[in-house]
Each structure stands twice: as structure tokens, then as C-alpha cells.
Amino acid sequence: MGGDVNSATKVLADPTAYADDERLHASLADLRAHEPVAWVDQAPYRPFWAITKHADIMDIERANDLWLSEPRPVLVTAEADDLARAQLEAGFGLRTLIHMDDPHHRKVRAIGADWFRPKAMRDLKIRVDELAKRYVDKMRDIGGECDFVTEIAVNFPLYVILSLLGLPEEDFSRMHMLTQEMFGGDDDEYKRGTTPEEQMAVLTDFFNYFGALTASRRANPTDDLASAIANGLVDGELMSDVDTLSYYVIVASAGHDTTKDAISGGLHALIENPGELARLQADPGLMPTAVEEMIRWTTPVKEFMRTAAEDTTVRGVPIAKGESVYLAYVSGNRDEDVFDDPFRFDVGRDPNKHLSFGYGVHFCLGAALARMEMNSIFTELLPRLESIELAGEPELAATTFVGGLKHLPIRCSVR
Ligand code: HEM
Numbered sequence: 001m002g003g004d005v006n007s008a009t010k011v012l013a014d015p016t017a018y019a020d021d022e023r024l025h026a027s028l029a030d031l032r033a034h035e036p037v038a039w040v041d042q043a044p045y046r047p048f049w050a051i052t053k054h055a056d057i058m059d060i061e062r063a064n065d066l067w068l069s070e071p072r073p074v075l076v077t078a079e080a081d082d083l084a085r086a087q088l089e090a091g092f093g094l095r096t097l098i099h100m101d102d103p104h105h106r107k108v109r110a111i112g113a114d115w116f117r118p119k120a121m122r123d124l125k126i127r128v129d130e131l132a133k134r135y136v137d138k139m140r141d142i143g144g145e146c147d148f149v150t151e152i153a154v155n156f157p158l159y160v161i162l163s164l165l166g167l168p169e170e171d172f173s174r175m176h177m178l179t180q181e182m183f184g185g186d187d188d189e190y191k192r193g194t195t196p197e198e199q200m201a202v203l204t205d206f207f208n209y210f211g212a213l214t215a216s217r218r219a220n221p222t223d224d225l226a227s228a229i230a231n232g233l234v235d236g237e238l239m240s241d242v243d244t245l246s247y248y249v250i251v252a253s254a255g256h257d258t259t260k261d262a263i264s265g266g267l268h269a270l271i272e273n274p275g276e277l278a279r280l281q282a283d284p285g286l287m288p289t290a291v292e293e294m295i296r297w298t299t300p301v302k303e304f305m306r307t308a309a310e311d312t313t314v315r316g317v318p319i320a321k322g323e324s325v326y327l328a329y330v331s332g333n334r335d336e337d338v339f340d341d342p343f344r345f346d347v348g349r350d351p352n353k354h355l356s357f358g359y360g361v362h363f364c365l366g367a368a369l370a371r372m373e374m375n376s377i378f379t380e381l382l383p384r385l386e387s388i389e390l391a392g393e394p395e396l397a398a399t400t401f402v403g404g405l406k407h408l409p410i411r412c413s414v415r
Pocket of ligand 1 (some may be wrong): 061097098099109250251252254255256257259262278295299300301304351354356357358359360361363364365366367370371
């Protein structure tokens with residue numbers, strides 16, 4: 001693109017650009033090289049500063065007293081932002097962990113945290129391995145062509161998260177639809193209706209489902225994450241309805257679409273780099289670094305935002321109190337100053353200080369779970385994979401927030 005910074009900034013505020021990897025990466029490379037702190041003023045979004053260097057993203061996330069999640073944790077249109085705010089003021093809306101700042105954030109995070117620690121992961125591993133086997137068996141049974149995203153990758157992490165929450169498997173299709181409608185909100189294929197009101201109806205459905213769940217887990221607590229959330233105390237009191245329901249929403253949504261994107265994008269990268277696939281098959285001990293590389297490569301969460309609590313500067317650029325920064329994880333993960341040959345997919349990459357799980361106090365609560373799921377499915381699949389190739393064009397979702405492959409048509413032989 002040769003330093004065309006003006007058009008490069010526009011890309012970040014254009015959902016369709018996220019469905020075109022080459023265009024997105026070329027623009028981000030331009031910004032890193034020429035304007036790493038860039039003002040983006042592009043309707044229908046409110047203006048923001050795009051932060052594209054790895055070191056700046058880390059500095060901002062580390063300084064969580066100066067850079068707040070409230071009131072603008074992610075990039076949404078001005079209209080959607082106003083509506084969400086009005087609904088919260090009316091006592092009905094979404095305020096998840098990612099919307100909160102300390103000290104409240106820390107207390108709310110602690111309620112679910114034990115369910116993501118190593119001991120809980122060890123307890124869950126048998127179930128995760130069993131589900132991984134079920135889906136690799138399904139690939140074998142399909143025998144030939146399938147859409148790896150819709151038939152395999154989407155179901156596996158959803159089942160894992162439903163198991164952790166303690167929800168019944170028959171609720172699978174309902175949760176699947178709702179999380180896609182919520183997280184893939186910019187993409188026509190997932191959209192429910194066209195107005196922000198219709199989009200907010202998705203939230204109402206979520207709240208109705210989880211409202212009933214809370215009542216039942218308070219009446220009859222069981223040994224699962226849903227019970228921990230329903231009965232969790234902040235300063236000795238049960239969480240508010242908004243905080244409780246939002247907790248389920250973040251766990252159900254963040255827990256599966258992100259992982260689906262990393263698994264399907266990871267498999268795509270292995271297909272595109274057969275040498276790396278063969279290397280990993282020959283040396284399964286590389287699995288932990290391969291999983292990290294897939295997570296860096298795909299960067300399922302494209303961005304989070306923070307807002308300045310005081311006048312400050314980033315890389316010498318003055319930023320006024322109340323202005324927001326867009327943390328471009330996709331860019332940080334290809335930063336030439338941090339990654340050796342960043343556009344090379346390397347299953348043995350070490351060190352790999354990617355930002356896909358964010359950094360600091362909001363660091364992804366489910367990172368260990370996502371890593372375990374990916375390890376489990378690729379450890380099951382690769383020794384059984386006799387051949388694999390693309391059977392059509394892979395298609396990326398057009399969304400500024402959480403996204404990856406919508407479709408990955410493959411032809412494979414699995415024993
Ligand atoms: C490859 C898969 C995943 C990716 C790329 C990912 C990415 C992220 C990112 C970037 C953040 C924000 C970090 C920040 O602001 O610094 C986050 C937060 C979070 N993630 Fe994940 N995530 C993944 C899987 C999961 C899973 C499986 C769960 C399980 C429930 C999960 C639950 C959460 C929660 C609850 C938060 C909010 C944490 C907080 O604000 O304190 N994520 N994730």
C-alpha cells in the first residue's frame with residue numbers, strides 16, 4: 001500500500017475489511033510503519049485512536065488506572081452504543097467483565113475464576129478429550145468433504161463450555177444461534193434483523209434463558225459454573241441481575257466462538273503450510289508451541305478499547321481525557337519489532353508473546369481452557385489424518401470484533 005495511511009485507518013472501521021486478510025494486514029503494516037497512533041474518524045463509529053504497535057498495546061493494558069474499559073470497551077456503531085447505554089440506564093443491558101473496571105471488576109472476576117484454574121482444567125480434561133474424539137470420529141464418518149467450521153469446529157468448544165456451565169446438551173442449537181447473532185453482529189449471514197432494536201432482541205433472549213437458569217440454581221445449587229455465578233457474592237451480596245446475567249453471556253459467548261475461530265483458522269494454516277503440518281505430525285511434542293502459533297496467527301478477538309481517564313500521551317501523541325484507543329491485537333501479533341518473520345506460520349515459534357488473549361487485569365479468563373481444547377482436538381486429529389486439502393474457498397466473517405472463518409470446505413481422509 002506504500003504508506004497510504006489515510007485509507008489504512010479507514011480499514012479498521014470497515015467490517016468488510018476483516019473478511020479480507022490481505023487488505024487488513026497491508027493496512028495495519030502501513031499504520032505500524034507510518035502512524036502507529038492514528039486518529040480514525042469514520043462513520044458510523046465515533047472517532048478513536050488506533051494503536052497498532054505491540055509495545056503500546058501492552059503499556060495501555062498494563063496501566064489500568066489510566067486506561068479504563070468504561071464506557072467504551074469495544075468498537076460498536078454510535079447508534080448501537082447509545083442504545084446499549086440507554087438500556088443499561090433503564091436497568092436492562094449488558095455489563096460483562098470486559099465492561100468493568102477495578103475494584104468492581106476484580107471482585108466479579110473472582111466469582112468464576114476458580115472454574116478456570118489448573119485444577120478445574122484437569123477435572124474437565126477427560127470430558128474435553130471425549131468431545132474431541134467424538135468430533136474427529138465425525139470427520140471420519142463423514143468420510144470426504146465437509147465444512148470444517150459449521151460441522152466440526154463450532155460444535156466442539158460449545159459443548160465444552162456448556163459442560164462447564166452445567167447446561168443440558170439439548171440447549172446446544174439455541175446457544176449456538178444466540179452467540180453467533182451476538183458476536184457476529186456485523187456479518188449479514190448472522191444478523192437478526194437490521195435495526196439495533198432487533199439486534200438487542202438477541203440480548204433479551206439470552207437474558208430470558210439465563211434468568212430462568214439463575215432462579216433454578218439459586219433454589220437448587222449444583223456443582224457447576226452456573227451455580228457459582230448464580231450464587232456468587234460481591235461485598236457479601238448476590239450480584240445484581242445485570243451483572244449475573246452478563247456473566248453467563250460473556251462465558252457462553254467468549255467461551256466458544258473465539259475457540260472455534262482459532263481451531264478452524266489453525267487447521268487452515270496447517271493446510272496452507274503442509275511442511276508445518278508434516279513437522280507437527282512427526283513431532284507431537286511441538287503441540288504446545290503449535291497451539292500458541294495458531295492463536296497468534298488467527299487472532300480471533302480483533303480488538304478491545306480503552307478510554308483515557310486523564311490527558312496523556314502514547315508514543316508522544318497527546319490523547320485527551322475521554323478519548324478512546326482501539327487496541328489492534330491483529331497488528332500487535334504481526335509486529336516486526338517483536339516477532340521474527342511475523343508472516344511465517346511456524347509451529348515451533350518460541351518465544352511467542354502474542355496478544356491474542358489480551359494482557360493485564362482483563363487477560364482472558366478462559367485462556368487455559370482454550371489452549372486445552374486446541375491441544376486436545378489437534379492431538380486427536382493429527383495422528384489419524386491421512387490426507388487433507390481445501391475443497392473450496394475459505395470464507396472469513398465480516399466483523400470488527402470476534403471473527404474468523406465462517407466456512408472452511410475441506411476434503412480429508414481420517415482413520
Ligand atoms: C482462542 C480463544 C480465545 C481468545 C483468542 C480469547 C481472547 C480474549 C481477549 C482478547 C480478552 C480480553 C483481554 C483484555 O482485555 O486484555 C478475553 C477476555 C475474556 N475471555 Fe477469552 N478468549 C478465548 C477463549 C475464551 C474461553 C474458552 C473462555 C471461557 C469462558 C473465555 C472467557 C473470557 C472472559 C470471561 C473474559 C473477560 C475477562 C475479564 O475482563 O476479566 N475466553 N478473551
